[in-house]
Amino acid sequence: MTYLRYELLRTVRNRRFFIISLAIPVVIYLIVAASSHAKNLPGTGIPLKVYFMVSLAVFGSMNAVLGAGTRIAAERTTGWNRQLRLTPLSTRAYFGTKVFTGYAVAGATIALLYVVGAGFGVRLGAANWLEMTGYLLVGLVPFAALGILLGHLVTADAVGPTVGGASALLAFLGGVWFPVGTSGVLYYVAQALPSYWLVQASRVGLGASGWGREGWLVIGIWTFGAARLAMRAYARDTGRA
């Protein structure tokens, strides 16, 4: 518990990471929401301030959870993880702390966007808020595994661009910034991505229904696959069987 407390403190103090995860989504939202009063997303009845609130919640929380990888890569490069491996801290607790920290920042990002959104007059039913948040938190699981995987594959120098690039690509293809439509190649590609389903999770707040069987399957497969690869990368990295 003490260990986790200082890990969180450390994360909050790391300005760069905290700004990217918390401030940037909010700033983008402020710009978009302030300039789009009462306008709707073209072709739909969804106000832009609602649409972008949930989209940025997706983008911000995704980056927050992937950020675990950035911290793991930094610790590997400086040799700190060697030091940690000589403490009684178990591998499970090490990753547990990283994932929890990622989720804590993700939770803060989502909450902050909700508050700012509400300040701009976004009104949703209590059930919508809760259901959307629940789906988001589950939808972030494969990203936590992806973050750990990247953290063990890439060095600290390269992890910024790699995680940033992966998140931008996943966000773009998954339909974070604009709807991917309901047909065409992009649509089929998108459906295989966890980011698409994270976006669908956020649409629950706009009154859409939750994931069908396909959504759960894609999230499950990505989680399982990334976790397996992450374990292999970890074993190779530490010379353990």
Add this chain to the structure above:
Amino acid sequence: MSVGVETGIALRGLRKTYRTSDGPIEAVRGIDLDIAAGQTLALLGPNGAGKSTTIDMLLGLSRPDAGTVTVFGGTPEEAVAAGSVGAMLQAGALMRDLTVRELLLQLASLYPHAEDVDKTLELVEITQIANQRTQKLSGGQSQRVRFAMALLTNADLLVLDEPTVGMDVESRHAFWTTMRRLASGGRTVLFATHYLEEADEFADRIVLMAHGEIVADGTPNEIKAKVGSRTIRATLPDVPASDLESLPGVTAVERRGAGVVLACSDSDAAVRALVAAFPEAHNIEIGGGSLEAAFLELTA
């Protein structure tokens, strides 16, 4: 042979080869070593002797290609998980964004019998930097913090990989004074060094490594006696060291200006041969062996 295996450390047939772009490097080539609990052992050797590789395997940080490691009757991982190991690794940065005290508090929370953080800060004399962020420390300060991290564990086994590298003479002295005080508590201490005087003064056993193998093992006095090493000093300008090295009984030659220092395995034979071959040699002195001479002879 098996003394202390239950309570101490046993390395059996350890081997490790690294693959590099210049081909494989055999870093450790078959090491057998028993360390009884409570012993202070220096792993002494030049750079590239395989000391750090051996330590990594002992700590479970890397897997041996062959051989086994037993620490307090179990695997290194089990000993680490039980909090029985405190280690000071070579180099490596500290985790950033925490103060020294916070970092130590975080680590202390992981150990079942951790030492009090403020007491440790005092012991290592870093109380005055306790509230500084770790990324703002000087090299010497970081070194002390890493020492504090090892002591904080209150572990039965302390492993220190070249702990005084980069310290000035004063810090080095302070470091060993602290260590000496702590070692009296029945702790097992293993440290790697390439400073002969550190091994000589502090360890009660020296294991000398060269080229991935153990070349000598004993108390500092035994090591000196084992090589029966004596040195011959003489003033003898203008003779190449290689000519002197080929004299019988001579194991190593060092030139110091007009003088030469011959490390000898048989100083009687060497002095006779020296005088016969180079009648111009004068100011000849024969002295008892220094650890340095033994070191030169055994690791060559």
